[in-house]
Amino acid sequence: MVGGWQVVLLLTVLRGTGAQVPAGYEGCYVDQAVRNFPHEEKWDGQLTNARCVSHCRDKGYPYAATEFTFQCFCGTDAQFNTLPAAVPDWECSTDCTGNSGEKCGGPWRMSVYAVVALKNEIRLVGGGKEEEGRVEVRAYNTKDWGTVCSTGFDMDDARVACNMLGLGDPEFVRDTSYFGQGTGAIKMANLDCGGHESSLFDCSYNGPGSHSCSHGEDVGIVCGGVLSAGAIVGIVFGVLIFLVIVLTVTIICCQKNKTPGRVLGPAPPAGGAPTVVTSNVMYPAAGNATYIQQGVAYPMQSMQPVQPVQPVLYAQPNQPPAQFTPVPQAYDQAAKPPAV
Structure with a gap:
């Protein structure tokens, strides 16, 4: 006992x-x-x-x-x-x-x-990538996942679902079990979100036992997705490389198109050495300045290019040269010829 x-x-x-x-x-x-x-x-x-x-x-x-x-x-x-x-x-x-x-x-x-939910949770099942699949949810402190009925489900509901997943804005809503049929309870039907809620559980809906949906109406969504940190770093790095290339090409082109100009030094002191002038224009030789053309120094008289020499204009003589006999006077038809 x-x-x-x-x-x-x-x-x-x-x-x-x-x-x-x-x-x-x-x-x-x-x-x-x-x-x-x-x-x-x-x-x-x-x-x-x-x-x-x-x-x-x-x-x-x-x-x-x-x-x-x-x-x-x-x-x-x-x-x-x-x-x-x-x-x-x-x-x-x-x-x-x-x-x-x-x-x-x-x-x-x-x-x-x-392993129960630590918060109200959502997941996508049956898709070919992370951003798509059948919508399944489970409430805080519960273990069982359930599906969402496509009845009443629109893009505002999809926007809230995609935001819960951190996958950007929605692209498509797939109804009639596009991503396959789920099992267990259908947790939500006639969902009515405004698009601004932080969770599907904040929206009005009919829970299990208060709707007539079947798993043939399990809704699916396709979200736009977001760039990963690696993708963002890659894009930034690519843009920086592009800018460096553009800047380098611009500098090279500017250097090639730059025309050397005439560089004048300071005026020479009285009685001092001639001033050296570098130019690609030839000037007449004179004065105490020096012109350098392809390594040869020339004196320079003025800063203006040589003007072409005009030919001397000869005055036309008023009388024929002495070696020519003057033109005889015209004969008078009535006069007799001169005596020989």
Whole structure:
């Protein structure tokens, strides 16, 4: 016969264990040599149930299990669904290494937790790239994802969904299960967003059980996407290179098109050396200035180019030269010829 104090002790242990159960606790399950949750095993000297859940969340798994004080394992939906029936919670009775007030499984016993949402979440499923897919949502502190019905879903709703994902503005809305049919509950129908909300959960909608949608009406979206940090750096780097090339070509062209001009030095002192002038125009020789043309120095008289010499104009004589006989006077037809 069990004494009264033993019953009180057993109830105290069970009550204390229950008080330490974090959100998402699924129960205590038997493990085996071929692990039921075989992924991302971790031995942690500071293990708590929350640390194990966080580890599996970071690795992308929906379930976590603590075992034998310090072990952590991760599992998939399919692996959780094939677990044998749960055993009583008192079989998961070993203290966690990171907190003696928590129970982290036992010998071949797993304390199993769903990796629940830390906030209202959204994801795209079934698309060929990150920016497209079937819309699925789950509420804060719940584990199950559900679809959104295409009834009443428009571009304003898609804009809120794309902004939740950080994928820019929407491009298309795909209805009638364009990206395949989901499973589980249809979480939202007749969604009515204004386009400015920060979350689909801030909009009015009909939840599970208050609509007649089927998975053949699961809505999908295509978002515009955003540039990655690497792409932005690449664009900036490319623009800088282009500007450097343009600037270099401009400088080279200016140097080639530049025409050398005449450079005059200061006036020479009285009785001093002649002034050297560099020019590509020839000047007449004179004075004490010197002109340099292809390495040959010439005296220079003036700063003006040589004017062409005009030919001397000869005055026309009023009388023929002396060697010519004057033209005889005209004969009078009535006169006689001169005597010979």
